[in-house]
Amino acid sequence: MIEVLPEFPKAYEPQGVEDAIYQKWLDSGYFTPENLPDFADRKEVFSIAMPPPNVTGTLHIGHATMLAIEDSMVRFARLSGKKALWVPGTDHAAIATQSKVEKMIFEAEAKTRHDLGRPEFLRRVNEFAQNSHDTIVNQCKKMGSSLDWSREAYTLDAERNKAVNVAFKQMFEDGLIYRGDRIVNWDPLMQTTVSDDELERKESKAPFYYLKYGPFVIGTARPETKFGDKYVVMHPADERYFAFEHGQKIELEWINGPITATVVKDEAADPEFGTGVMTITPWHDAVDFGIAERHGLDKEQIIDDNGKLLPVAGEFAGQPIKVARKGIIEKLTSKGLVDHIDEDYVHNIALNSRGGGIIEPQIKRQWFVGVNTEFAREGKMVTLKKLMQDAVRSKWVTIVPDRFEKTYFHWIDNLRDWNISRQLWFGHRVPVWYKGEEQIVGEVPDGDGWEQDSDTLDTWFSAGLWTFSTLGWPNKEAPDMMYHPTTVLETGYDILFFWVARMILMSTYLLGEVPFKTVYLHGLVRDEQGRKMSKSLGNIIDPLDMIGRYGADATRLSLIIGGTPGNDTRLSEEKIAGFRNFTNKLWNISRFVDMQTAGLRHVEVMPVAVTLADKWILGKFASVIEKVTQYHANYQLSLAGELLREFTWTDFADWYLEIAKVEKGKDEMLNYILERLLILWHPFMPFVTEEIYARFNNGMIMVAKWPMSVATDMAGHITSANGVAGRAVTASTKDEEMFEVLQNVIVAIRNIRAEYNLVPKQLVDVVVSDKSLLLYNDIIAALARVRYLTTGEKPEQVASAVVGGVEIHVSLEGLVDTAKEKTRIETELENTKKYVEMQTTKLDNADFVSRAPEKVIAGEKAKLAEAIDKAQKLEQQLASMK
RNA sequence: GGGCGGUUAGCUCAGUUGGUUAGAGCGUCACAUUGACAUUGUGAAGGUCGAUGGUUCGAGCCCAUUACCGCCCACCA
Numbered sequence: 038m039i040e041v042l043p044e045f046p047k048a049y050e051p052q053g054v055e056d057a058i059y060q061k062w063l064d065s066g067y068f069t070p071e072n073l074p075d076f077a078d079r080k081e082v083f084s085i086a087m088p089p090p091n092v093t094g095t096l097h098i099g100h101a102t103m104l105a106i107e108d109s110m111v112r113f114a115r116l117s118g119k120k121a122l123w124v125p126g127t128d129h130a131a132i133a134t135q136s137k138v139e140k141m142i143f144e145a146e147a148k149t150r151h152d153l154g155r156p157e158f159l160r161r162v163n164e165f166a167q168n169s170h171d172t173i174v175n176q177c178k179k180m181g182s183s184l185d186w187s188r189e190a191y192t193l194d195a196e197r198n199k200a201v202n203v204a205f206k207q208m209f210e211d212g213l214i215y216r217g218d219r220i221v222n223w224d225p226l227m228q229t230t231v232s233d234d235e236l237e238r239k240e241s242k243a244p245f246y247y248l249k250y251g252p253f254v255i256g257t258a259r260p261e262t263k264f265g266d267k268y269v270v271m272h273p274a275d276e277r278y279f280a281f282e283h284g285q286k287i288e289l290e291w292i293n294g295p296i297t298a299t300v301v302k303d304e305a306a307d308p309e310f311g312t313g314v315m316t317i318t319p320w321h322d323a324v325d326f327g328i329a330e331r332h333g334l335d336k337e338q339i340i341d342d343n344g345k346l347l348p349v350a351g352e353f354a355g356q357p358i359k360v361a362r363k364g365i366i367e368k369l370t371s372k373g374l375v376d377h378i379d380e381d382y383v384h385n386i387a388l389n390s391r392g393g394g395i396i397e398p399q400i401k402r403q404w405f406v407g408v409n410t411e412f413a414r415e416g417k418m419v420t421l422k423k424l425m426q427d428a429v430r431s432k433w434v435t436i437v438p439d440r441f442e443k444t445y446f447h448w449i450d451n452l453r454d455w456n457i458s459r460q461l462w463f464g465h466r467v468p469v470w471y472k473g474e475e476q477i478v479g480e481v482p483d484g485d486g487w488e489q490d491s492d493t494l495d496t497w498f499s500a501g502l503w504t505f506s507t508l509g510w511p512n513k514e515a516p517d518m519m520y521h522p523t524t525v526l527e528t529g530y531d532i533l534f535f536w537v538a539r540m541i542l543m544s545t546y547l548l549g550e551v552p553f554k555t556v557y558l559h560g561l562v563r564d565e566q567g568r569k570m571s572k573s574l575g576n577i578i579d580p581l582d583m584i585g586r587y588g589a590d591a592t593r594l595s596l597i598i599g600g601t602p603g604n605d606t607r608l609s610e611e612k613i614a615g616f617r618n619f620t621n622k623l624w625n626i627s628r629f630v631d632m633q634t635a636g637l638r639h640v641e642v643m644p645v646a647v648t649l650a651d652k653w654i655l656g657k658f659a660s661v662i663e664k665v666t667q668y669h670a671n672y673q674l675s676l677a678g679e680l681l682r683e684f685t686w687t688d689f690a691d692w693y694l695e696i697a698k699v700e701k702g703k704d705e706m707l708n709y710i711l712e713r714l715l716i717l718w719h720p721f722m723p724f725v726t727e728e729i730y731a732r733f734n735n736g737m738i739m740v741a742k743w744p745m746s747v748a749t750d751m752a753g754h755i756t757s758a759n760g761v762a763g764r765a766v767t768a769s770t771k772d773e774e775m776f777e778v779l780q781n782v783i784v785a786i787r788n789i790r791a792e793y794n795l796v797p798k799q800l801v802d803v804v805v806s807d808k809s810l811l812l813y814n815d816i817i818a819a820l821a822r823v824r825y826l827t828t829g830e831k832p833e834q835v836a837s838a839v840v841g842g843v844e845i846h847v848s849l850e851g852l853v854d855t856a857k858e859k860t861r862i863e864t865e866l867e868n869t870k871k872y873v874e875m876q877t878t879k880l881d882n883a884d885f886v887s888r889a890p891e892k893v894i895a896g897e898k899a900k901l902a903e904a905i906d907k908a909q910k911l912e913q914q915l916a917s918m919k
Numbered sequence: 920g921g922g923c924g925g926u927u928a929g930c931u932c933a934g935u936u937g938g939u940u941a942g943a944g945c946g947u948c949a950c951a952u953u954g955a956c957a958u959u960g961u962g963a964a965g966g967u968c969g970a971u972g973g974u975u976c977g978a979g980c981c982c983a984u985u986a987c988c989g990c991c992c993a994c995c996a
Contacts, residue, residue, distance in 0.1 A: 629955035
């Protein structure tokens with residue numbers, strides 16, 4: 038069926054067409070690779086697992102960046118003839134989502150999750166998650182994302198739950214998952230543990246108390262933890278305390294009366310810090326816990342799960358920390374135990390980064406993944422840490438930009454066992470069932486009387502399985518597993534530890550292969566002033582808003598062009614508006630070609646280049662195809678976009694189309710180039726290119742063929758395998774140089790015209806020194822507004838210039854300001870002479886001549902010769918001036 | 920305390936293994952408005968590439984030192 042298209046509107050209006058185009062793509066089914074008509078012929082596989090957005094709300098500009106980049110990658114792969122798959126999904130984001138919903142419920146109904154009960158609370162969270170999900174899916178579509186919706190997944194659905202249970206079981210059986218009493222990060226506010234990576238440290242100023250502890254002075258910022266302190270620790274090599282022996286008992290007066298303290302010598306005590314002596318609280322401090330473990334010391338809980346003091350605190354029992362601290366200091370002061378107080382002490386306090394409270398370390402029975410635990414793998418003993426390290430060290434996984442490999446290794450080096458159980462309600466239940474002494478792991482037990490572990494798993498546990506749990510795993514025979522390892526993982530660098538590293542852990546452990554071959558890390562999007570976007574600052578740029586105002590293509594371009602991987606980018610509405618202008622430019626280029634050639638149409642075979650301009654543009658275009666293809670292969674999307682913009686706007690529109698208005702018979706050339714140019718643009722701006730392409734009547738651009746790359750032959754001729762049987766583009770170096778001279782001559786004339794403020798209507802006569810330029814009389818006449826172009830005698834009243842060895846005299850009878858001309862030429866001459874001098878010095882340098890490559894020397898010599906020639910001509914011009 | 924990044928035109932940024940007189944977009948200035956596009960065209964101005972020293976025939980790029988800004992990591996109680 039041939040669509041009847043309306044007339045070509047003067048301006049591109051994205052708002053009117055984007056939704057329909059997206060629907061057309063959906064209807065085609067091509068987002069699902071198996072539906073591609075030539076699926077079987079497509080040899081290479083390309084796949085991306087989309088980082089699933091959290092179902093905590095709506096997509097922000099960072100998500101939009103992710104979608105723009107990934108969609109460009111997938112569309113490029115699809116156009117390049119690959120089996121291109123991009124899997125969508127959402128993340129239940131256990132802690133973030135639960136925290137958000139709890140907050141909403143409390144604000145609206147003043148109820149906690151305990152008031153509602155587990156089933157009702159989960160019903161509410163799921164309802165919220167569903168709404169967020171729908172919004173997110175809609176936003177992905179608005180961005181033009183070519184996601185395979187038939188494969189959509191959710192980190193908390195039944196299939197993913199199965200994957201989680203199988204993974205858990207295998208790790209448990211290998212001894213990598215264990216349950217133990219360890220010191221963990223407890224958030225009293227949300228009543229759950231959080232992993233080390235979910236802590237956010239905030240600098241804070243607090244009084245630092247120096248307390249008299251028997252013969253010692255100890256320092257603390259947390260006097261409320263000191264009740265149980267009965268060990269006093271110092272470095273074994275600290276000479277000041279040689280009088281005290283390890284294990285020595287000391288009677289001393291403390292907060293609630295006399296106690297017996299034991300001296301412990303341990304290297305964890307820093308002699309440089311404070312007095313070099315400290316007391317320890319193993320239950321509420323990770324370092325202290327370590328010391329206590331090493332020496333087999335008692336551990337006592339001082340603070341309960343709600344952040345209140347326990348009976349050990351005596352009269353302070355039941356008080357919240359903040360209240361108790363004041364009273365304790367008062368009591369210590371009255372007992373004369375406060376030595377002095379440093380009021381300006383700065384330390385870091387740990388917060389739950391997901392909107393929770395101040396972390397209180399506690400000893401708790403939790404589930405852990407042992408990252409240093411050895412297990413057998415192919416006859417060797419390895420650890421999860423080693424698997425993670427090897428994957429990157431061996432370049433099995435490549436990180437772009439590579440500097441993040443260092444960050445990655447550093448993180449692994451400092452990694453401790455991963456606490457995976459949470460006391461949250463929203464999430465995958467820890468797949469362990471208990472009945473009396475019995476325990477079943479990883480599989481739902483038969484029979485009655487089994488109770489499941491009430492905890493849920495860290496959201497990153499299921500997220501770590503994402504690349505393969507979305508492709509049918511744990512069924513290793515699942516046909517979709519052909520898409521694994523995925524080709525590239527594209528995400529923000531801020532998520533390297535949380536997610537990227539854990540995916541590598543899970544995949545190398547469970548599958549024995551990496552989850553992706555390349556990690557492409559994009560930067561954060563900031564506002565014009567480099568600040569993070571946030572609601573409170575009111576500087577948020579909402580992608581949907583921008584799409585509504587400037588179109589999805591412009592929004593996408595603004596997020597792809599002008600940035601580099603791993604570096605933050607600043608975004609402004611002006612930038613997006615600028616790309617809206619470009620979108621319209623491309624539209625109008627097409628509109629012009631449509632009018633000029635009586636309708637856009639597919640041209641299969643590369644047309645014969647008739648004129649110099651034809652040869653030039655085909656040569657240029659061939660090189661653009663080659664470079665853009667290469668940039669895509671190297672994930673240098675910004676460079677690809679900039680090169681395309683330059684070619685499209687400057688070379689094709691400003692030069693070639695202007696020439697096409699003069700040189701007729703370019704219908705094939707124009708259509709041939711435009712069609713392929715649209716394909717090159719399609720990964721970046723899918724909507725407008727699809728809309729224009731409809732007028733070519735050649736199917737959908739989404740499944741068009743990427744123009745073939747080109748090669749340069751020995752003679753410097755650029756040949757194209759561009760679907761053309763044996764026809765080569767013959768833009769020789771000489772042709773290219775000639776065209777450049779032509780361009781320079783035109784610019785020089787325009788320049789002179791501008792200096793004398795000539796309006797376009799006013800034509801000028803021009804005398805040039807090179808008669809071969811007369812061949813291009815029509816072009817020069819039109820583009821530089823010239824009446825007669827000759828090679829005759831230089832007229833009297835002229836303004837002159839020298840470019841590329843050509844002398845140009847623009848006849849300006851009655852207009853020439855001789856003094857001004859003289860100054861202009863003198864300045865030019867002076868600069869040229871300086872340059873000649875510089876080049877001469879360089880070429881007279883024996884070291885340069887003997888050591889620089891010949892090619893460089895030849896180039897420098899040619900430049901010198903041209904400059905000398907130019908200087909001579911300028912001198913003659915000056916001499917002939919009256 | 921360790922590590923990483925940034926510093927190039929008024930602003931936002933490129934600059935591919937060191938090789939033209941360092942580029943782009945936006946902004947600025949001048950001129951132009953009936954024939955693809957004013958969401959435009961033409962032309963121009965604007966930078967001693969943070970600083971110092973070194974390597975080299977040659978440095979924005981490599982090395983060392985240093986300044987400022989930003990980020991990440993860290994068990995100084």
